[in-house]
Amino acid sequence: MQDKDINLYPICVVPAERHYDSFKDLINDVKWFEQSRAHFYKENPQYKPKQGTFEQVRVKGKKGYILIPTSQDYGVLYRGQGGYYGRCLPTIYRQQLTDDELFVEKVRISEFRLFLEQFDVTQRFENSHYQVDYVGLAQHYGLKTDVLDVTNSIEVAMFFAMCDYDSDTDSYKPKHEDKQYVGYLYAILANENSNDPHNPFGVYSDKLKVIGLQPFKRPGRQNGFAYHVGSEGLISGYLYSFNYTKDDSIEIFNYFHAGEYLWCKDDIVDVAKAIAKITTFSSEAVRLATKMFDATMSVTKRIDRLRKAGYVFVSRRKQPWASIKKPITDDQWYAIQSNIVTRQLRSGGIVYSSVTTQEIGQETMFNYMYGCVDSPKDYDSGLCYMEEKYRPVFGLQSSMHHEPMHPAKEDGKIYAEWYENGNTAPRSRSFQVPESLKPRLVRVPRK
Template identity: 30%
Template sequence: MKNLLSLEHYKYLSNLGLYELNRKDSNGCNTHINSHGLVTSNSKSNFNALDVGNNKYKLIPSPEFFNTLYRGQNKFYENCFSSIYRENISFENRVIDVLKKIEFIELLKEYPVLKDLNKHQIYNCTIENDFESLAQHYGFLTSHLDLTNSKDIAMFFATTKYSNGKYEIIKNKQEGILYKLNYLAHFEKINIIGAQCLPRSGIQRGFSIDLKQGENFNDLVDEIEHFEISKELSSYYFNMFDGGKKLFPKEILVKKVKDILNSKDISNYSVTKFLKKNHILSKKDIENILFNNGYILTNKRSSFSKKELLKVSKKWFKKEKNEFLSRVCTRGTCEPLNPILMHF
């Protein structure tokens, strides 16, 4: 019986040093096959399906085998915490952001692309929707810290600055930070985001690491490279990704996310969903937090209009779906017909 490559088998193959598949040989040519006879795609735009358990798969960004994850910052922080645990975030603001995140996730469940991808099976597995990591990519507070397997993408974030809703070139010399993390050494803590129903995480070749409260990323990382950002270096990476436009494609959900984050309305539905998982705070506690921070409880939820749903569906089924699926690669595995024969 043929199965999809599991995370366990993927780690085993990676430990064989197969990430060397994607290096260049002595003639400067890209290597697609190694001594174990495994062939892999060298396309940076592909995604490789992995069985993550419970009949679910995730789409890991190419190259299929690699050993380094990166994170870029244009400033060094002594305490590099995930967004929800940063020192300037109050407990009340954390609660409010979780309520807004619930609103985002419930809206996302109505997204036509997600609904259609949920029907697509690979070896009897369906895609795992990573709502928490998607929320992280769209500006909500989470316990995750973003990583990528692309050094160039990490360098874009390390050599540009975000101001007034857009990325800009850094004109004056300053320090940049490039984190390097051994993927296999931290395999159990790394979360694959990859390609999802929303394009951003796939384009940014996204991974994340889930940090506990008080856990400092600086203490976990293998190497922290401090370098000087010049205007020329900043311009190079700024132009490589068209000022960030290549990493942040236009999509209908961006406006919806802004509306949710900026709104002073919180739906009763989100509060009910929150209370089902959180048994420490009461509904009265939530109401007091919202009132003290100028929020209003309402029965209205964020939603897509019929026109918006139709527009997204047309784009997906006319063009985007085929492009998406054409970049999905699979590596099957096969169990022996008679395990006893494995001893001979």
């Protein structure tokens, strides 16, 4: 029940869910909200982050840095899909696998990690305290994992919604039929409800993880993030349907250089394909999988069970990729580092060389409040701006999960009641956010 001393204003920080007749109209709406949330850069365009770079951010409560694809606003992630699947599940849960079969997929991820750890570039990342997301890399290179790919680039999301994967050629292709297609876009808020009193903003702390810049190109090209949804699948977010044509598909396909920019072939693609199918494992991979994923059973028992199921075990050095090593030069390493930018944080008279995930979370919260607009009539976004009537106390109230809308079975389109009733989507708000709440974090340019 609402406190009589509190005003609640239903708001949107992303477009209200509905069907769009054009994919470009949806992109324009998404970008309008991105610019609205990034209110600071309207006033200070000189601080606007450069595209194609990655921001070094300290992980709150942990050692090391994540390298986030730079954006005007880190508050929303996207996932594009060519079809609607009801519960959107990660690859490892799309089949009914037994516990042993699930563990086998995790051993494959571990085998992949052992392979990647041999590379000079991986070791340089680790020595520089940049976090290497081995599960995220495994997902991007075709292994079965418990994560869904998401991105902070609307264009990248649209590519995967409007182009088809061809498993025979391991490439993406545009649509080829002269008809109207329906695609789908999920928008997922990056702020996570956190029960940790030491990390109240909770951004990138639980299910949403930054993949970003990695020792290998593909995740960085895709502005990659990982959504660890587990076996229940994607249950929260905002869903839009949109029309598009063959020509639209070709347009987004060519925007990414015939898909080759995003689906780039590099040094690990072929080995990743092999590892995704192997039945011969190293005992080291089982040991690592037990440590990373499931220590409820000893390594010896795991190996015995898998042997009985027909799997073969060898030492790590006998795997065909054990000797694959590719050194990089100092110039190549410098070229990688040249794409990494930082922001200083000044707090209590101390200057920190980079911001933390908690400060990113704080910035995100302020951007939600400053960039929001009133919700359309009859639409519940799950978010409210909260204002106490008699004290200068303000905040954002959110439901734990906003369940995405469901498209109609007949034509796959989302028929939102608010839109069907003829209501409009506001581009303004009925309340003022105090100037004193504006965050100071972004006032130091990235270097």
